[in-house]
Amino acid sequence: MILDWDDAYANGAYIDGADEIVSGWAVRAGEVRKAFPSEVIQTGPGERQFVDLYRPKLAGQGLTVVVHGGYWMAFSGRDFAHLVRGPLERGQAVAALTYTLAPDARIADITQEIAQAVRVLAERNSGPIRLIGHSAGGHLVTRMMCEGVLPSHMVERIEHIVSISGVHDLRPLLRTRMNETLRLTEEEARQESPALCDPVPGLKLTCVVGSEERPEFRRQSALLANIWTGMDVDTRAVELPEEDHFSIIAGLEGPDGHLTKLLLD
Numbered sequence: 001m002i003l004d005w006d007d008a009y010a011n012g013a014y015i016d017g018a019d020e021i022v023s024g025w026a027v028r029a030g031e032v033r034k035a036f037p038s039e040v041i042q043t044g045p046g047e048r049q050f051v052d053l054y055r056p057k058l059a060g061q062g063l064t065v066v067v068h069g070g071y072w073m074a075f076s077g078r079d080f081a082h083l084v085r086g087p088l089e090r091g092q093a094v095a096a097l098t099y100t101l102a103p104d105a106r107i108a109d110i111t112q113e114i115a116q117a118v119r120v121l122a123e124r125n126s127g128p129i130r131l132i133g134h135s136a137g138g139h140l141v142t143r144m145m146c147e148g149v150l151p152s153h154m155v156e157r158i159e160h161i162v163s164i165s166g167v168h169d170l171r172p173l174l175r176t177r178m179n180e181t182l183r184l185t186e187e188e189a190r191q192e193s194p195a196l197c198d199p200v201p202g203l204k205l206t207c208v209v210g211s212e213e214r215p216e217f218r219r220q221s222a223l224l225a226n227i228w229t230g231m232d233v234d235t236r237a238v239e240l241p242e243e244d245h246f247s248i249i250a251g252l253e254g255p256d257g258h259l260t261k262l263l264l265d
Helices: 018-035 077-089 107-124 136-143 171-175 186-191 215-229 247-252 258-264
Strands: 038-042 050-054 063-067 093-098 129-134 158-164 204-210 234-240
Touching: 018 077, 038 107, 050 077, 050 107, 063 077, 063 107, 063 136, 077 093, 077 129, 077 247, 077 258, 093 107, 107 129, 107 136, 107 186, 129 136, 129 247, 129 258, 136 158, 158 258, 171 186, 204 215, 204 247, 204 258, 215 234, 247 258
Parallel strands: 063 093, 063 129, 129 158, 158 204, 204 234
Antiparallel strands: 038 050, 050 093
16 A cells, blocks of 8 residues: 555655766757757647657658656656657657646646647658657657547557556546646546546557556556556556666667667567
């Protein structure tokens, strides 16, 4: 039984050198943004409603959409530009999404921003679509699999959705201090929880988590893969040994990274 839900969702406190790891993300993201030019596409009227679209040097083999984490309260797509490198060097056009953060937006609003961004990108890019997100981003990409979020003709183009350390049942967040910023209600927590939604049949989902992550993230990852298995979704639950909530995303930073392979192969 979990009694301290703030502790259950605390990651940095349990990762050695957490501050140095986060500062390293900024350095590597800056290097990628310098090395690979991107096109900025506005996806809505808000200041943070845009994507940075990176195109491969060779003929594109589809579109990968990367959605960042930060508990819906922090970071931007540009802070995680280093995560586009793996799919990009495998011939994917890669979109790094930026969205409005809480408290300026509720989680339900952010879901709609991500859906609108996917619609805009789908209209501009041909071929199959893959969605991958980390932590809160894992929640947001799996919300795209839920009935009624995306139009059916776009859902048909989605080949694979990967949730990295995703949060799929939001109800425990009602018991955390972060909800002072998120402002979740019981009704919204239920409506915005992929684990409590009906998925679009026939899609492919992989929930991946590190073996060294907090127990709650391991539970949340296994939860969705288990529930949706019985709802006509091709699901996999993958636990990567010796990876924690911060180290795991490095698997997208190169064409041979474990997350790059998991997403594309």
